[in-house]
Amino acid sequence: MKRIIVPIDFSEQSEYALKTAARLAKKHDAEILVLHMLEIDNLALTASASRLGEQTVYFLKIAEQRFEKFLNKPYLKDVKITPIIKHFKVFSEVNDVAKEREADIIIMGSHGTSGVQEMFIGSNTEKVVRNSEIPVLVVKNNIPDINFEVIVLACDFSKESMAPYINTVKMFEKIVSKIYVVHVNLPNEKFRSSVELEKRAVDFFNKADGHLKRMEDVHYVADYTVDEGILSFSNKYGADLIVMPTHGRKGLAHFFQGSVSEDVVNHSTLPVLTLKI
Incomplete structure (x- = not known):
């Protein structure tokens, strides 16, 4: 195992996934690719090129600042971390990043959904599971030991x-x-x-x-x-x-x-x- 992808949205569930990835990375001397997807909404996509460029730069800067704070954790010490920011619209494209970077596994946190929300909206984790060609490990809680x-x-x-x-x-x-x-x-x-x-x-x-x-x-x-x-x-x-x-x-x-x-x-x-x- 050489590369682990962890898609994050800076939530508590994202941190559960990142902690799990860190433990796995230390065991295998692997690199963690921490991926944040800037999901561009439909309104932004219909804006002019200059306007869209301004919005993208703005959100990229915010994401970079949040990355710096989010990744400043003791459990990531001595782990090789590569932050990646993509401005895709859908989470299904995480698989594209995995293939491009030759990742071995994706680790994601999840809230889980149910009922009407599950049927009509689904979750980003669902989309990744559905589209990924490599193994996906989904965690919902802090795992003390892997x-x-x-x-x-x-x-x-x-x-x-x-x-x-x-x-x-x-x-x-x-x-x-x-x-x-x-x-x-x-x-x-x-x-x-x-x-x-x-x-x-x-x-x-x-x-x-x-x-x-x-x-x-x-x-x-x-x-x-x-x-x-x-x-x-x-x-x-x-x-x-x-x-x-x-x-x-x-x-x-x-x-x-x-x-x-x-x-x-x-x-x-x-x-x-x-x-x-």
């Missing part, structure tokens, strides 16, 4: 979920005490019997690992939604981190089908790591 000991990995034993599973094991198996692989069985057309689930799991681990040692860590949970099942299991077994593969659905597919990963990110109080399928 030595995640108990991890819950959501898995449906499909071919698509194999790469996220393999990446998660490689990333964490040497530093955690337990990785639970959890499948949520739903009461709809996706319901499968215990025998069917067992067969899918055996086939999955034979292809992914070449053995069945991980079968002892598999749990089948019955619930009405995948996110409810994952969150209930995680709370019951004292998880430190939830890992969610995501398709990153966009447009109408996202609106009508939703994204399980985004639902978990919104409703979980635990840190959530999303991995693009």
Whole structure:
């Protein structure tokens, strides 16, 4: 791990993410790219070029001043920090910065949303999760230690979920005490019997690992939604981190089908790591 991106808006949640990134950076001798997005509103975009230039310069200066104060923290001592200010309109373009800078992970703070706000407005974190091609770690609280000991990995034993599973094991198996692989069985057309689930799991681990040692860590949970099942299991077994593969659905597919990963990110109080399928 060489570069960590932390998008900030100078909020308390941003600082939770920055503290987490600092601990991770010290362990891996990594650089933190602290990113602030100047979201230019529609009114500004319709202004004349000279007027828009004046506004941009004004907001850049304010952001630079806030950066200096925000980054003046003891926990950032001996950490390589690179402040970046972009005047994009939408947070989905954080992925562009990640690709440009060859970042390994994005760490974001989040308030979480619910109800009407979640459906029609969403959150900047949601947009990043939906569009990012690299892992996104979402935190909502101060994490005293990033030595995640108990991890819950959501898995449906499909071919698509194999790469996220393999990446998660490689990333964490040497530093955690337990990785639970959890499948949520739903009461709809996706319901499968215990025998069917067992067969899918055996086939999955034979292809992914070449053995069945991980079968002892598999749990089948019955619930009405995948996110409810994952969150209930995680709370019951004292998880430190939830890992969610995501398709990153966009447009109408996202609106009508939703994204399980985004639902978990919104409703979980635990840190959530999303991995693009």
